[in-house]
Amino acid sequence: MRIPKATLGLISKLLEDLLADNPVVALANIHAFKQASPALEVGKRLQFHDYFVTHLPSSSLHPDPRGPTSSFHKLPRSASIPHTGDTLHSPTLLQNLVGRETTVVRIPLRRAKHHFGAVTARGTRPTNEDTYQAGVIDLPAFAKRPPASLTIKRSNDPKSSADSRESRGAETASGDPQVFYFGVFDGHGGSECSTFLQDRLHEYIQNAAADFELQSSLRTKQQQVNYGEVSSATGSLPVMQEADRKRIGDLEKHLVQNWRRLVGGYFKRFKPPHFAYYGPDNSTENAASTGYVSIEEVLEYAFLRADLDFVKAQAAKQDDDLVQAEKPLNEDEILYNPSLTRSPKIGGRSRFKGGSTGSIAMISTPTPTPFWHPAGPSSLLVAHVGDTRVLLCSTITGQAIPLTSNHHPSSPLEAGRLRRYATTFVTDSFGEERMSGLANTRAFGDVQSKRIGVSAEPELRRIEMGPAEFSFLVMVSDGISGTLLDQEIVDIVKEARTPEQGARDVASFATEVTKEGDNATCLVIRLGGWERRLEGGVGSLGTKESREWRRQDATDPRRSRT
Incomplete structure (x- = not known):
């Protein structure tokens, strides 16, 4: 470099x-x-791109110089004969177009409306505290390797190999297929924390994978080691990838000790569920000797590390320091690098007491075939904190499949986790349980509530998606999930022509019928079964009548008087 x-x-x-x-x-x-x-440092620097790289036929960018020069396509109608498999009525030069060259191009993800759509609306709130992110993350592949029988079958099939030339993404510098990253973040008390997650959370994930020396799951034989939690999605142990287990143990030990020293309280007995290291009293020699790690452990470390840095930065600030507040944010930057400032600037100059919930989705494919191709399998990994929501649409049934659960005091899992640390809950005038005035039991930030257990421990779920098994993926903030049912959100997207239109229709409908007027953000990601999204079950008719009634009720002038 x-x-x-x-x-x-x-x-x-x-x-x-x-x-x-x-x-x-x-x-x-x-x-x-x-x-x-x-x-x-000398070497490759980790990058995050808001575009993806793919192969397109050269004829789509400029005329193919090898194309036929004769005017056979201008034959009179009486001389034209329909093409059949056993006869060839076109010139021989036409057959060369089947194997035409492809050109590698960059396509901005946020402008690829046929692949991805994202819309955010302020609602009736003074500001929009929601943020989102989408791009390609510099991360080793974590997808399961395709079965050998499937690989051999495809390699021996000339038709499938010819089609794959024009339906594959370009490989990264490491030789792995691209890993896609999507995130939605819902801030509360301000947008400082959600903006921090939008700009930095993917960097923490990349750096955690690099620090762990994570290797690709496609280059070595995958392992299933008898430790760690069982995946809630498939019921099997997570896919293990080669890594430096000793270094991982040191990093996890240091992170847990920092939480205990900085916050204490809940974190004095804190044991992240996916960490292999818990302390000197819990020896993990067998786990450390394997030299393997799961991508779930990488994500949990990245989430907790990002939250620690944000909380540490807020704790180092003064609440009412007007002199510091008037100084420029970049005053102490060293060599134009904000991470080397002598005083913390994360979250602004003054102490930020709010926080943010968030969900991310990462998609990795075992082959260069993109995850939206009908014939391509892929692995989906969801990490979730708070009350943002992630939904899948089943191609066969058309049903909405929730991949996340709201981290509220009313959740039995969350109540059991927090009552062990003497946390008390109160019920507000609306009948909803609160914890120190907060509706979410897991969140980034929220400095004043960390000691009672408001942590950024992510709820992790991995889904192995078969070819065209799911139609699309939806990610929404609570401004939408708190107003619309899961099936209503999915059915609205089904009726759209593109993911971009689907995201716009969901946000518009939620803003129209809501009574709270909260910020609304919706992301729609196309999957392999997109073209068949209306075939499963009753299509979008299951909630059509109720949606029409809700729209009429929202526009009824008598509603404002009730």
Whole structure:
């Protein structure tokens, strides 16, 4: 990696200033600066792109120079004969188009309305605290390897191999198929935390995979080791990938100790469910000796690490420091790198007491065939905190399949988790249970509620999606899921022509019929069964009548008087 001359000059000046002060301190600062600045390390830097790379036929970008030169396509109607498999009435040059060259192109994901749609609305709130993210994450593949029989069958089938040339995505620099990342974040008390997650959470995931030295699941024989939690989606143990188990144990130990020292309370007995390390009293020599890790453990570490950095930054600030509040945010940046500031700037200059819920979905494929292709299998991993919602639409039945559950005090799982730490619940005037005034028992941020157990422990779920098994994936904030039923959301998307239109229709309908007027965000991701989305069950007719009634009731002028 080449370092710009301006950066080299700044580094030289920094070293001169440090050496002029105290050589011992200078050497320590240089070492710390080197460790904290991965951008200056030689090698590949992790990237997150808001576009995906795919193959398109060259004829779609410019005329194919090998195309037929004769005017056979202008024959009179009487001379044209329908094409059949046993006769060839077109010139021989036409057959060359079947194997035409493909061109690698970049397609902005947010503009690919036939693949992805995202809409966010402010509602009646003063500001929009919802954010979302979509792109390709620099992460080793975590998909299951395709069966050998399926691979051999496809390689021996000339027709399928010819089609795959024009229906595959370009591989990443590491040789793996691209891993797609989608996230929706619902802030409360302000947008500082949700914006932080939008900008940084994918970086924490990438850095956690790099720190764990995670290897691709497609290059080595997959392992199923007898430790760790059983996947709630498939009932089988998670897919294990090669990694540096000793380094992972050290990182997890350090993270848990930081939570205990910084927050205490709930975190004094905190044991993340997917961590292999729990402390000196819980030896995991068998797990450490395997040298394998699951992608679920990577995600849990990334979520907790991101939350720790955000909480630590807020704890270091003063509540009513007007002098600091008037200073520019980038005043203390070192070499234009915000991560090296001498004072924490995460979440703004003043202390941010709010937080954010969020859900992310990552999709990995075992082959370059993209996950939206009808013939391509893929692995879906969902990590969820709070009351945002993720839904799948079954191609066969047309039913909405929820992949997340709301982390509220009314949830038996959450109530059992928190009552062990003497947490008390109260019921408000609307009959809803609250914990210290909060509706969510899991969230990022919320500094004042961390000691009683409001953590960012993600609820993880992995789904192995078969070819065209599901039609689309929907991710919404509680401004939509709190107003519409799961099946209503799915049925609205079914009636849309594109995912982009589906997201727009869901947000518009929720904003129209809501009584709260909360921020509304909807993401729709096309899957392999998109073209068959209306075939399952009764299509979108199951909730059509109720949706029409709700729309009429919302526009009734007498409603405002009730």
